[in-house]
Amino acid sequence: MIKITFDKLNPELITNSIKNPNNGAVITFLGTTRNYTENRKVLHLEYEAYAPMAEKKLNEIIKYIQKKWDINDIYIAHRLGKVEIGEISLVVSISSPHRKSAFIACEYVIDTLKLTVPIWKKEFFQDESKWVNEPKF
């Protein structure tokens, strides 16, 4: 299950939707907005996505981990638009009969998401705003 949305993310609903009596382990990762980045106070963030491509890439990630680690139940949700400090921008929730593979798969999802899924983050500081990983020359 994939959700890319401007609405607030609800990790309880997400975790409950993938809990499953066949599975003994549920791992939920929450990415939240930090108040400081490299010692600079952040006021808020903004996320933008190339939504149809992001969904395609997330589906590829899900298919890969289902095949590689035999994991059926996974939910990835990403927030878009303005996100306040302390709010959740990313939820990855995986349930599995096997704790070890759920941990490995969850880290794989996040690492790969950050490399290949077209979603961009803009940080708003007191005096300027900047896209994270803005191209430099």
Next chain:
Amino acid sequence: MIKITFDKLNPELITNSIKNPNNGAVITFLGTTRNYTENRKVLHLEYEAYAPMAEKKLNEIIKYIQKKWDINDIYIAHRLGKVEIGEISLVVSISSPHRKSAFIACEYVIDTLKLTVPIWKKEFFQDESKWVNEPKF
């Protein structure tokens, strides 16, 4: 924070209590009661603890990961007594500025807990009940 309790565990309250605007990552592990163990249908489980020693051992684990991975925010909760299928027996929730160390620390907590913390699980089947890892001769 440690909680060993006969009450139902509430992972939302636990996760919210350790969310922290200084930290970008929150990892929550839920151990839930499975309906089958080695192809045998499980009716329910029962957990028993040597509570004061369990708390001491969990405190040692927390001190260790705080020192080793510089993690401040951690909550470990274990349910005791009768636990129905699909209910949560264990919650480990860790928040950290660093995603990688939160994952490593969370796995370390669960692995070590299962080796050293005096909590025992009894599985109730249709025809008998059995302590997990019952001594054999």
Next chain:
Amino acid sequence: MQIKIKFFAFYKEKTKTKNTIIEMQQNATIQDLSELIIKNYPNLSKFKNKFIFAVNYEYQDYKYILNDCDEVALIPPVSGGSK
């Protein structure tokens, strides 16, 4: 043939453009498109060697030969989620 171009995030702000359509010759490559973009948006020229393209939601390299109606996106460096 007509190619749909999409700009996002950093590039959208630099070009002040979200979507546009560029007319190209048959068998044009992403390399050709890249040069056309710099011609149309000269303030992107210094980022040229950082350009990453997706065609119809799939990353493609500079040798990729475009087809009529392809949707091409100029993809800024990705930074989803939080570290």
Next chain:
Amino acid sequence: MQIKIKFFAFYKEKTKTKNTIIEMQQNATIQDLSELIIKNYPNLSKFKNKFIFAVNYEYQDYKYILNDCDEVALIPPVSGGSK
């Protein structure tokens, strides 16, 4: 001296005992206690080489010398949480 003994889970069911107090001589070790337990609860004898003890909430080996009022627990193999 008096030693408080606690049984849990599997051992509690086998001994039908949760808590008891055993009188021991000064400088008695866990080894001595282990033998006394088997004498008092003969149906545990076949598990003797699996015995794990904690004294005052800390795992201790067979050479450990007990003190008056120590709380000793016979600890079954641990299986907290779910796999």
